[in-house]
Amino acid sequence: MVIVSPSNQRPVQEQFESWNHAVSETFSSVSCERAGVLNAAFDGRLECSRLGGMHLAQVQSTPLDVYRRKTHIAEVCDDYYLVKFQVEGRGIFSQRGREATLMPGDFVLASTVDPYELHFPQSYRQAVLAIPQTILKGQLRDPEQYLGQRMASDQGFNGMLSQFVLSLLQRIESFEPSLAQRLEANILDLLVTSLSSSIPPQQRLDRDLRVEHIFRVKSFIYKHLKDPTLTPDMIACAQGISTRYLHMLFKPEGLSVGRYIQQQRLQGCKSCLENPEMNSFSATEIAFRWGFNDASHFGRCFKVRFAVTPGQYRKHSQQSVALGGVGQG
Incomplete structure (x- = not known):
C-alpha cells in the first residue's frame, strides 16, 4: 500500500x-x-x-x-x-x-x-x-x-x-x-449490475441475443482465467451453448476464444509484474498463477504482446514507479 x-x-x-x-x-x-x-x-x-x-x-x-x-x-x-x-x-x-x-x-x-x-x-x-x-x-x-x-x-x-x-x-x-x-x-x-440496472428499460440500448451471450461468456472467462483447464468446451458447457456457437459469438470480435483468454491472462501477468508486492514470485510463477502451463510459451506470447520480455518489463515498470515516488493508476 x-x-x-x-x-x-x-x-x-x-x-x-x-x-x-x-x-x-x-x-x-x-x-x-x-x-x-x-x-x-x-x-x-x-x-x-x-x-x-x-x-x-x-x-x-x-x-x-x-x-x-x-x-x-x-x-x-x-x-x-x-x-x-x-x-x-x-x-x-x-x-x-x-x-x-x-x-x-x-x-x-x-x-x-x-x-x-x-x-x-x-x-x-x-x-x-x-x-x-x-x-x-x-x-x-x-x-x-x-x-x-x-x-x-x-x-x-x-x-x-x-x-x-x-x-x-x-x-x-x-x-x-x-x-x-x-x-x-x-x-x-x-x-x-449497478450500472446496467440504472437506466430505465425504455432508455437502455437494444441488445440482441448475441450481445447478451458474449458479455456473459466474457464475465465467465474473467472469473476463471487462473484455471489452466479453461477451454472453449468448458465455457460452452457452463453457459449452456454449443462450442460451435461459442466460436460464432467471437467471430465479430476479430479474435478467437483462445486468443481472447490469452490476452486477458497476459494483462493479469503484466499487472502482477508491475507490483513490487509480487517480487517474491518469479515471472514463471506469476504466469502459472494466471493459468499458463508452459514458461517458454508464456515468454514468447508476452514479448509479442508487449515488445519486451517479462523480466525486462518488470524491471522497467518498477524503476519508473520508484522514480515517480507513487505508482500511477
Whole structure:
C-alpha cells in the first residue's frame, strides 16, 4: 500500500504541490487547486492498494478543486475508468456535459480519456477504483453512456456496491494477493449490475441475443482465467451453448476464444509484474498463477504482446514507479 500524507513541517504551498503530484501519479495527471481560505493549513491523505488489474485508493483532504484538462490527456498514460465513491462530505463531478452532486454512499463513473472537473467545497473523503478500460469494456456494453451519471446509494444495487468497496478498503492489507484478485471479479460483477440496472428499460440500448451471450461468456472467462483447464468446451458447457456457437459469438470480435483468454491472462501477468508486492514470485510463477502451463510459451506470447520480455518489463515498470515516488493508476 502506498500512503501519502504531506508533512506539516513543510510550508503549506510545498505540502500542496507534493499532494498534487501524488494525486496525479496515483490516478492520472490533474491540476489541483485549493478552495476556500488559501492561507489556511492544508491537510490531505492518500492510500492506494492494488487488486488484480485494478487499483483501489482512498483520498481525503481539505476543500479542493480538481481539473483534468486536454493538456493532461495529451500526456502518455493508460486509459482507465475511475469509479469515484463519496465517503464523507460532498463532491460535484462533471464530464461530457453531465453534472453529478455526490453525497455519502453515491458514486459516479469517470473516464481518464476525457476532460472532467471535481469540486469539494468542504473537507471530504472518497474511495476511487481505477479499472483499465479494456477490462470494463469486456464486461459491459458501452460504458461511456454512464459517464457523469450520479449513482445514488438508495437506488438499485448502488448502496451494496459502495458498502462492499468501503469494507474492502478497511481490510485490504490483511488479504493475500490471490484473495484480493478474486475479490476484483466480485467488484466488477456488482459494478456491472449497478450500472446496467440504472437506466430505465425504455432508455437502455437494444441488445440482441448475441450481445447478451458474449458479455456473459466474457464475465465467465474473467472469473476463471487462473484455471489452466479453461477451454472453449468448458465455457460452452457452463453457459449452456454449443462450442460451435461459442466460436460464432467471437467471430465479430476479430479474435478467437483462445486468443481472447490469452490476452486477458497476459494483462493479469503484466499487472502482477508491475507490483513490487509480487517480487517474491518469479515471472514463471506469476504466469502459472494466471493459468499458463508452459514458461517458454508464456515468454514468447508476452514479448509479442508487449515488445519486451517479462523480466525486462518488470524491471522497467518498477524503476519508473520508484522514480515517480507513487505508482500511477
